[in-house]
Amino acid sequence: MEQQFSFNDELQGKIALVTGGTKGAGKAIADRLSQAGATVIITARNQPEEANKRLYFISADLSTAEGTQKVVSEVLNRFSKLDILVNNLGGSETPGGGFKALTDQDWINTFQANLLAPVRLDRGFAPGMIERGTGVIIHIASIQGKLPLYDATLPYAAAKAGLINYSKSLSNEISPKGVRVLTVSPGWIMTTAANRMMERIAESSNTSVEQAAQSVMDALGGIPIGRPAKPEEVAELVGFLVSPRAGYLTGTEYVIDGGTIPTI
Template sequence: MRDTFNFDNELSGKIALVTGGTKGAGKAIAERLLKAGATVIISARNKPEDENQNKNFHFIAADLSKSEGTQTVIEEVLKTHKKIDILINNLGGSETPGGGFSVLNDEDWENTIQSNLLAPIRLDRGFLPAMLAQKSGVIIHIASIQGKLPLFDSTLPYAAAKAGLINYSKGLSKEVSSKGVRVLTVSPGWIMTTASTRMMERIAESAKSTIEEATQSVMNSLGGIPFGRPSQPEEVAELVGFLVSPRARYLTGTEYVIDGGTIPTI
């Protein structure tokens, strides 16, 4: 008999955690899962600025770059909701200075690896026992095309951490997929978030150019985006929404790139 799914409410009864869920792609993912019927928890260092997020989501304040922050999230989720079905390891980013490898110190590397690689590893380790006990669950690691297309000027630690995350995600999937837990990686290219828009405004002001010209200059630095523009957060969220749904139940151990064709190789 062929299965039928209610796409509008297909995550009803599911408990989902989205790290870095207050802005950008994380916010869009949280909203997408909520729309599909899930109970959604979001975590970040600071409270959401959007009052609607405060009403619709269970927010946990935590610095996930530190082990005590991840432990706070793990304990509160399991204490409050008793289980977790979907874990979106979205938190990440780069704050290292430009100038290439020679300006980067140990602290730059360590801070970036803590946020982009060790934080998801700790969360997986904390939540996997509950998923394995119920013999079901989905873990999504949000990586980056920089895992395969590193930019050396300012984001080399970020690129290296994301490459490690992609490798780790594949290995973890081999261990737990047979036990009912699916593990997948989503690697976006450049996403036009609110922060990206502000950056384009600063570049345009500095170069005395238009925002369109600033955007094109960044796309050129990436080697071009064949689709002609960065992605929108909602486009990344839609892919994640599909991957965590029952419709994708045979998918595990795979990296899904959403970059408008930016990576030029197979």
Template sequence: MASMDKLLFENEFSGKRVLVTGGTKGGIGEAIVKRLTLAGATVITTARKTPDEMKSSDLFIQADISTPDGTTKIVTEILERFGGVDILVNNVGGSSAPTGGVLAQSDMDWQLTFETNLFAAVRLDRGLLPTMLKQGHGVIVHISSIQRRFPGENTMAYSAAKAALTNYSKALATELAPKGIRVNTVAPGFTETKSAEALMKRMAENLGTDIDGARQNLMESLGGIPIGRTARPEEVAELVAFLVSERSSYIIGAEHTIDGGIVRTI
């Protein structure tokens, strides 16, 4: 099987220029970077801070994607150094809004959450689309979240921003499909990234349990995961690799949930 995979996919993205935002820190973005690089793509990534291993890399752009200046810097450097991209994966997301419900969350908390989870993608799309339109082809994938379907008092801003991203993605897909550009959305569930591991460690300390206990607590808070485990970043990356490939050439404007069965609605 391994030799067949190598034969089929080793050069699948050869010659393709790819931007994956937030491709460091042991998360979904990093897994996507590794997967597409393995398949022959030239993959540029971004982060607010430059990891030591990226300090001499010409495939890394340091920028705060939650700001207009940050996205402008990324677009400018991409166009100057690579002439554009063929594939754009808007992966950056998350929220630092405080817990405690609506009264604990200020305008600034809401604004920053939307800047990170919605406007960053809108600005990068807008900046990089002209070259995609000129070349007559391109693929955009927005990483959303199943949280858009599960708004809670401590995730309401994040859930609302991801719902907006999904809505925007659908409209964008409809507009761009006749022009040769495909847009789709991926909505991961509970994925065991480095940040999720850090969250579970904090929970374990607060609950007086271990990591396994904290993990189980989180799974139960989601109503359980039918498959019985959390997702691996590599599994989400594999879905993204399929969606940005020619193997999915007729898939447009769809949200693809990858959550082990958490979402039970049709």
């Protein structure tokens, strides 16, 4: 029997935006914040597979400057403010095979989605948070920022390392003005996107999907807890960090990886 939580409407009256909020961890985070009483906006290029009247959807390609500006404008025009920004959008669509298999465009596309999208959204929403003296910005990074998988996701790992560094720097600048900035770095999360990545690795290396998954596990050094994370487990951490219960937390990276990273 799963444990039940009471969120007590702790985010009542808050406006939250979750990027990449239609699938995987993003969907779980959006649902978690909505359960806590927030009005939740989600963005993605494509419509959610399942309609949810509690979530306000904006279709946008956040890998472009035009897409991020569309989201900033629509949120502020419709809701007048934003209290919580969860920069969850991210992923890797580059081929396996190491550095020689990667083109300039592979690097550019990966950095646009994983680093520049959150930078642009922060630039759009943080000034309003600073003006009101309150707000929370979450950057969803990855343990690959410290534990890169060179054969499969080198640009993604580099982009997430940049995001972690940027997040800390942003926190130092705007936390004194009332806006908390935090980084969440998950390990392997069992999502549809993760399954697709295994298929790409298998195709490029001429192996099975199971062998590709095992190669990722081996490259990570194993997961001591014995399994990938569930999207809901990442969402629960984010739900706590954006809540008033975490009011003294800022400028910190929270790793949720089942013990994958082998150092302290």
